[in-house]
Amino acid sequence: MSLIAPESVEIRLGERSYRILIGSGLLGDARHFATVPAAASALIVTNTTVAPLYAAALRSALAGRYREVHVLELPDGEAHKDWPTLNLIFDALLARGADRKTVLFALGGGVVGDMTGFAAASYMRGVPFVQVPTTLLAQVDSSVGGKTAINHPLGKNMIGAFYQPQLVLCDLATLATLPPRELSAGLAEVIKYGPIYDMDFLAWIEDHTDALVGREPAALAHAVRRSCEIKAEVVGQDEREAGLRAILNFGHTFGHAIESGLGYGEWLHGEAVGCGMVMAAHLSQRLGGIDAAFVERLTALVRRAGLPVVAPALGAERYLELMRIDKKSEAGEIRFVVLDRPGSAVVRSAPDAMVREVLAQCVGA
Amino acid sequence: MSLIAPESVEIRLGERSYRILIGSGLLGDARHFATVPAAASALIVTNTTVAPLYAAALRSALAGRYREVHVLELPDGEAHKDWPTLNLIFDALLARGADRKTVLFALGGGVVGDMTGFAAASYMRGVPFVQVPTTLLAQVDSSVGGKTAINHPLGKNMIGAFYQPQLVLCDLATLATLPPRELSAGLAEVIKYGPIYDMDFLAWIEDHTDALVGREPAALAHAVRRSCEIKAEVVGQDEREAGLRAILNFGHTFGHAIESGLGYGEWLHGEAVGCGMVMAAHLSQRLGGIDAAFVERLTALVRRAGLPVVAPALGAERYLELMRIDKKSEAGEIRFVVLDRPGSAVVRSAPDAMVREVLAQCVGA
Numbered sequence: 001m002s003l004i005a006p007e008s009v010e011i012r013l014g015e016r017s018y019r020i021l022i023g024s025g026l027l028g029d030a031r032h033f034a035t036v037p038a039a040a041s042a043l044i045v046t047n048t049t050v051a052p053l054y055a056a057a058l059r060s061a062l063a064g065r066y067r068e069v070h071v072l073e074l075p076d077g078e079a080h081k082d083w084p085t086l087n088l089i090f091d092a093l094l095a096r097g098a099d100r101k102t103v104l105f106a107l108g109g110g111v112v113g114d115m116t117g118f119a120a121a122s123y124m125r126g127v128p129f130v131q132v133p134t135t136l137l138a139q140v141d142s143s144v145g146g147k148t149a150i151n152h153p154l155g156k157n158m159i160g161a162f163y164q165p166q167l168v169l170c171d172l173a174t175l176a177t178l179p180p181r182e183l184s185a186g187l188a189e190v191i192k193y194g195p196i197y198d199m200d201f202l203a204w205i206e207d208h209t210d211a212l213v214g215r216e217p218a219a220l221a222h223a224v225r226r227s228c229e230i231k232a233e234v235v236g237q238d239e240r241e242a243g244l245r246a247i248l249n250f251g252h253t254f255g256h257a258i259e260s261g262l263g264y265g266e267w268l269h270g271e272a273v274g275c276g277m278v279m280a281a282h283l284s285q286r287l288g289g290i291d292a293a294f295v296e297r298l299t300a301l302v303r304r305a306g307l308p309v310v311a312p313a314l315g316a317e318r319y320l321e322l323m324r325i326d327k328k329s330e331a332g333e334i335r336f337v338v339l340d341r342p343g344s345a346v347v348r349s350a351p352d353a354m355v356r357e358v359l360a361q362c363v364g365a
Numbered sequence: 366m367s368l369i370a371p372e373s374v375e376i377r378l379g380e381r382s383y384r385i386l387i388g389s390g391l392l393g394d395a396r397h398f399a400t401v402p403a404a405a406s407a408l409i410v411t412n413t414t415v416a417p418l419y420a421a422a423l424r425s426a427l428a429g430r431y432r433e434v435h436v437l438e439l440p441d442g443e444a445h446k447d448w449p450t451l452n453l454i455f456d457a458l459l460a461r462g463a464d465r466k467t468v469l470f471a472l473g474g475g476v477v478g479d480m481t482g483f484a485a486a487s488y489m490r491g492v493p494f495v496q497v498p499t500t501l502l503a504q505v506d507s508s509v510g511g512k513t514a515i516n517h518p519l520g521k522n523m524i525g526a527f528y529q530p531q532l533v534l535c536d537l538a539t540l541a542t543l544p545p546r547e548l549s550a551g552l553a554e555v556i557k558y559g560p561i562y563d564m565d566f567l568a569w570i571e572d573h574t575d576a577l578v579g580r581e582p583a584a585l586a587h588a589v590r591r592s593c594e595i596k597a598e599v600v601g602q603d604e605r606e607a608g609l610r611a612i613l614n615f616g617h618t619f620g621h622a623i624e625s626g627l628g629y630g631e632w633l634h635g636e637a638v639g640c641g642m643v644m645a646a647h648l649s650q651r652l653g654g655i656d657a658a659f660v661e662r663l664t665a666l667v668r669r670a671g672l673p674v675v676a677p678a679l680g681a682e683r684y685l686e687l688m689r690i691d692k693k694s695e696a697g698e699i700r701f702v703v704l705d706r707p708g709s710a711v712v713r714s715a716p717d718a719m720v721r722e723v724l725a726q727c728v729g730a
Contacts, residue, residue: 040696094519124692125525154459159487327489330464331405
């Protein structure tokens with residue numbers, strides 16, 4: 001049971017609007033699911049790591065609302081964010097006679113959320129779903145905004161849909177069981193909101209990095225709420241990433257290349273994004289948007305959050321090749337999210353020679 | 366080049382509105398693609414049967430608008446409307462560096478259209494696409510309205526999206542090369558619009574069955590246009606099948622069971638729908654919506670169109686099992702589209718015993 005009432009952030013998207021609830025002990029409390037559509041059955045999609053921790057509590061909370069509540073455990077990790085694993089969800093739905101009203105619950109991190117969301121978007125051309133993110137990264141970023149996808153061997157998140165959940169329920173208590181590496185990975189996406197959108201928030205993160213790494217509840221609660229507020233503002237203005245929303249991909253062009261080049265799962269997504277932000281900062285400096293001091297400030301924060309700041313040696317040609325199949329690319333030209341000043345980001349291209357200089361500067365031996 | 370200006374039917378769906386162009390010789394004429402978004406590249410998705418007939422003409426028509434126009438030939442037939450074949454489209458797009466603006470062109474029948482549409486809905490979370498249907502069935506039904514899907518071993522069209530094309534271009538000249546069995550299959554969906562929506566159109570079809578089977582251009586043109594008009598009216602009121610749109614599935618609950626029970630591709634979709642309409646008519650009579658004379662009238666028309674009116678002997682239990690996983694089912698209860706009077710359809714359930722009587726009546730030895 002929650003000891004204090006959860007905080008609420010609204011995502012305003014017309015008839016697709018929904019709420020993010022943020023608080024401690026939410027997922028075991030049936031009251032918080034009162035606004036979710038009723039149906040004969042629900043399917044909780046989770047993974048083998050999260051299931052033993054939280055599936056029983058969520059299942060109990062839903063038992064009064066759905067006659068049947070099934071639990072499907074997927075293998076854990078980004079390496080399984082693929083079609084065969086997605087198809088396990090379809091198999092489970094069809095084997096259990098799930099219909100168009102069946103509600104899917106994504107209980108886990110970004111991989112579980114992305115796959116469950118895409119399954120919900122595609123099963124019978126769309127069934128309702130709820131995000132119950134249990135990692136910091138999923139709570140501050142991937143569970144909010146309706147981006148769902150699986151990976152293709154040739155590129156990350158290449159096959160998916162924009163499909164909004166009915167509710168996002170961020171239970172801060174789940175962060176207590178998060179491995180330290182995963183906590184740091186989530187901090188990468190928290191840090192991101194500072195340089196692209198809110199310099200006050202960046203300063204707050206700098207002041208509270210130790211508290212965040214130390215999992216102080218009040219600090220985590222503020223980080224999650226402010227991150228969700230910023231994401232809600234951006235997504236509310238540009239749901240399908242026609243423009244503004246792309247700034248949320250700061251660090252992701254380099255980051256996706258790292259993830260894909262090393263093989264999915266070698267680095268965590270947030271680790272790649274952390275290092276990718278350092279690389280994007282260097283590129284921003286070369287393009288004239290920020291100075292060396294700001295690059296150093298951001299690099300120091302990424303390092304203090306426990307994230308890598310030196311990129312793996314994939315080779316410059318391989319980096320360029322991988323970045324050309326990024327979704328922001330157009331007509332073969334790589335498009336980067338860069339800072340045009342501290343607190344503001346834009347999408348633009350950069351000369352290959354300049355990108356090579358950044359790679360030479362950021363890649364380890 | 367078109368000899369006469371094409372007719373146009375508008376699908377009104379707010380910002381997702383688009384036109385259906387209907388005429389002869391359209392697909393080789395660049396002028397008809399002037400409203401389609403420009404991009405660096407386009408991919409024509411077709412199959413091994415249609416490609417030798419029309420791919421070169423379409424490619425030429427697009428060559429002035431796209432720097433690169435690629436052609437991908439899929440294997441032909443409903444049996445290939447599955448994930449591995451869909452993935453061939455993603456492979457082709459990624460291998461060729463397709464970006465978010467790349468336009469997909471579906472050149473073929475319903476299978477090509479459904480798979481290309483779902484690929485367009487999912488590639489990078491959505492790229493533009495154009496339907497160029499080359500079968501009667503696709504021109505009067507599947508290319509219009511934005512339903513896209515692939516089959517799952519446990520059910521037809523179970524994985525897909527509502528995703529609207531930019532344009533539908535019905536080139537009546539392509540119907541000249543259609544095998545007779547495919548022409549009849551298309552007539553099943555033409556006939557469908559009569560009993561569910563427009564008794565005048567039903568009478569017109571009865572008067573022109575020989576002309577349609579004989580492929581008289583004026584008759585085909587009217588059949589395609591009126592079918593598209595009715596579909597546009599219905600879809601314009603209920604894009605995502607929350608209610609009214611379900612009437613377009615008249616004959617499809619029984620029909621999908623036939624297709625799935627025999628194995629996809631054994632009967633053509635339109636053949637299964639033709640026989641399924643006869644079965645649905647018998648059920649409608651038992652439910653009191655129509656009389657025996659109307660059942661006989663519809664059966665006679667289906668037969669004259671060259672379609673089967675006797676259902677395959679799958680066994681009553683298997684029929685019921687297959688129909689329970691139809692997308693219209695709710696909480697395990699099969700929902701049928703039945704006629705509540707000639708020219709009007711509703712969705713409702715029926716007692717299992719009554720469905721068994723219909724099966725006993727309609728299934729061959």
